[in-house]
Amino acid sequence: MGEQVEQSSMMLEDREQLLEMYNSIFDIIYNWIVVVDRQGIIRMINSRYCHFLGVEQQEAVGKHVTEIIENTRMHIVAQNGRREIGDIQQIKGNKMIADRIPIYQKGQLIGAVGTVIFKDVVELDAYVKRVGHMEKELDFYKKELKKALGTDNTFDNIIGTSQALQRAMNLAKRVASTKSNVLLLGESGTGKGLFASAIHNASPRSEYPLIKVNCAAIPSELLESELFGYEGGAFTGAKKGGKPGKFELAHKSSIFLDEIGDLPLNMQAKLLKVLQEKEIERVGGVKSQKVDIRIIAATNRNLEEMVKEKTFREDLYYRLNVINIRIPSLRERKEDIPMLADYLIRKTAKEMDRFVTEISPAAMRCLVEYQWPGNIRELENVIERAFNLVDKEAGITLKQLPTYLVAEQETEAVYAETSLKEAVEAVERKTISRCLNETMGNKYQTARLLGISRTSLYEKMEKYGIEVSK
Structure with a gap:
């Protein structure tokens, strides 16, 4: 019997402490709060509200709410049970924003609670401006993060009007807004990374940065920990607190798996599991975690042939190959070269702070x-190489282009419709390069074949940027 009395006493003491804590919270909370019963009599009101109203709490409690708070509707809400949110109420000449919410107990209406969220409209305006400022800052930092990661490219950054490129771009734009995995196919240097960034930034996931992984650049023994992360102490040299993997970082975003054809078979199986189960497990971890990711994969290899040769999993291939986009090589869209060259000249001029604005017709013909x-x-x-060789000229000419590029063209194609000076330089350059090849790079013999001194040969080689392979 004594134990029961002691337990009851302890429970009563706990309840009293809890009630005291609730009262303290109610009294110090920033918002002004008042509680009325069904008849509109004030049962509770916090000290902050009383201080503004100029009354004591003991004086306010027990009185009808209309006697204490002007223009109140608390007694009406306590009667009709309909909540009023964001109502503008004028008290002592101040326009305030108030919420009035009915209180139910066991399904019966027993009163209402009212809160003043903003003490005046000016405070609300300041709050809205502050939130707007924070949103602008957040948007700025998100953009800066994308720039730092090199993932701020859009479809506007893809240069070209050729049909082959437009077909690829149109398909990419159509699938960007979906959740489907995308497989980008194309030779090295065609712009698969640019397409991946553009697809991500045109998707609903663009709020988060695109996570990039080059499967060929990471040693196979480190690939699992890079992709899946690891727990602290998972292996020798592991960070104390562990490290999140690329899949974890790409949660709610997209992950670009470049050179997917170089992924080892054991990692292909793990990637397939991620695609099927939408969850990952860190190296050394004991529990899985869900991830919401979209995979954009790219390769310059023939995955169908690799599937036949059993070097790429067939089930993974079909998981990745939901949408495949073939990006054309530059030789398949030569009509885009003048536009691309112009874009790259302007871009390089800005980066290198050099005043180079154009390219000669002969040099452009050579590029095409x-x-x-x-x-x-x-x-x-x-x-970029041409920029480093430009002297006083404000444009790129044949002499700034690599020897191998110029020598490949027929002489007529190189200097047709050019100035006499450019035509002569093109012939000189090609003749010197051919002689150097014939003499296996022997400059003494080359000078004899050309009938010029070695000093003259050196000067012309430097002028035309001709280098001898070692």
């Missing part, structure tokens, strides 16, 4: 005629 095995990446390198 070349086959570009390295695609856009090779074209970009050629433009």
